[in-house]
Amino acid sequence: MKDRQSYVFNFSGGYRQEVLDGRDCLVVSVVPLVPGVHTGMDGNPTYYSPEALSTAVSYNNGRPIVVNHPGAGQTANRPDILEDTGVGTMFNLRYADGKWRADLWIDVEKGERIMPTVMSRIRNHEVVEVSTGLYGRWDQTPGVWNGEDYTAAAGDLILDHLAILPDAVGACSVADGCGIHANKSDRDKQKEQPMISRAKAWLRQFIQQEQLEASHDDVRRNIQALLDGMDNGSWMHWVRDVYDNKVIYEASTTNPSEMADGQTSITKLYERSYTVDDDGVVTLGEEAQEVIEERNYVPVDNAGGDENPDNNKASNDKELKTMEKEQKVKALIACEGTRFEDGDKDWLMALEEGQLDKLAAPETPEPKPEETPDPEPKEEPTEPKENAEAESKAPTFEGLLANASQEHRELWAQLEAERQDRRDKLVSGLTENKACKFTSEELQAKPLAELEKMSELAAIPVTYAGNSPAPVNKETAPVPPPLVPLENVKE
Secondary structure (H helix, E strand, O other): OOOOOEEEOOOOOOEEEEEEOOEEEEEEEEEOOOOEEEEOOOOOEEEEOHHHHHOOOOOOOOEEEEEOOOOOOOOOOOHHHHHHHEEEEEEEEEEEOOEEEEEEEEEHHHHHHHOHHHHHHHHOOOOEOEEEEEEEEEEOOOEEEOOEEEOEEEEEEEEEEEEEOOOOOOOOOHHHOOEEOHHHHHHHHHHHHHHHHHHHHHHHHHHHHHOOOOOHHHHHHHHHHHHHOOOOOOEEEEEEEEOOOEEEEEEEEOOHHHOOOOOOOEEEEEEEEEEEOOOOOEEEEEEEEEEEEOOOEEEHHHOOOOOOHHHHHHHHHHHHHHHHHHHHHHHHHHOOOOOOOHHHHHHHHOOOHHHHHHHOOOOOOOOOOOOOOOOOOOOOOOOOHHHHHHHHOOOOHHHHHHHOOHHHHHHHHHHHHHHHHHHHHHHHHHHHOOOOOOOHHHHHOOOHHHHHHHHHHHOOOOOOOOOOOOOOOOOOOOOOOOOOOHHHOOO
8 A cells, every 4th residue: 555645734724735646635625515596607596405415415526626617518527628627536525514515636736737826826725716517407496595586496416527717706606605715714704804894994984084085096006906807817908098087908918829820919909988986996887999099099990991091190100109119128128237038028018118118227317517506595485374284284194094093003004914915925926936037126116916917927827618617408417326225235
């Protein structure tokens, strides 16, 4: 018998390392499904009763774990699917505390190769979305459960696979109580949520009391945060210009599968409306219009043909800007102070003009000539006393924080510490990457959102088909294997 080693870490909601069939495995707890109404990719809200879940555990053990669902109409139990996206096996499926619970045995080598970002999140004890691929028998009788309408009820459930979703949300989501490390989430939310809620409420009260409107920088940052949520591992989104009620943003990609022969990158511009409510929360409009850059942002449909002289001028201006951008990129690569190489050209070309200007090495300022003092110093006009007093009384965040209660100061300090801890982890991960040319000090000076994007670029997880459900036959379903009565089992 082969030696079996186990490394157990003494923290709740964590993971452990095991050896299975001679391969290192990361073992972590998961909640695949909970009773309730869940809407899958077919768009039909379906009720999963406690009875349906509790009676289906005995014959659904040992199912494969894959990254994302296979294509529509496909099972995960195929050699090619398991070779490309399989990362392990689900064991110890049980119905406990009103939920499906199980252990995921993830092959460490395949996990690091296929989903490195997810492996890092698991080791950092973060909750990860999952989704079940199920067969079953569906009762098409509509009903209501806990105030939620459903069109069908599930029964005789047979699990084809469990999908890990690096960049999507499952039908039974983390918010519903499902996911990797969901056990930790259930317990810790009771402790963490009150603190976060009170901190947010206090900041909201501060904004309302002082009647401070969201600055343009705040609006731009909030819009960028919403655009970050649109990133999918292939396309990246950046704010270009922000106006009073609309935003111009760009979507860019260097994914070869998205481009024609000879292309190295694609960048598109879009116009979208937005609103800001009384709490400073930004909401993007539903419609996005593709635009081109001329003297103004003009919808693509109104651009006209080549006979339009304005379009010819816009085309010439665009070519000129591209040439200027290429010159800036060449200068950055040639400059010893930036440490960029020829292989960074495509990445640099995808950046905005302003971002390229920030990456340029600072020029040495010329010494200022000595000024000859005036024979008679001029008297500077003095501000009215009332204006000076009003300016000195203008509320600032630092002043309010200094006068806040001890509890509020501790809440803010804890939030800042969590942000710094996240920053330190991102900087550590980036500096460990041999392709990273930034120093720790340079990375620490960058905004947290930019570090998040750089971290994703440094290790983009391999993705395959989208969040498609397992094939479902709602008329007939495979009959579960018969259960052997206990009295017939020989010890």
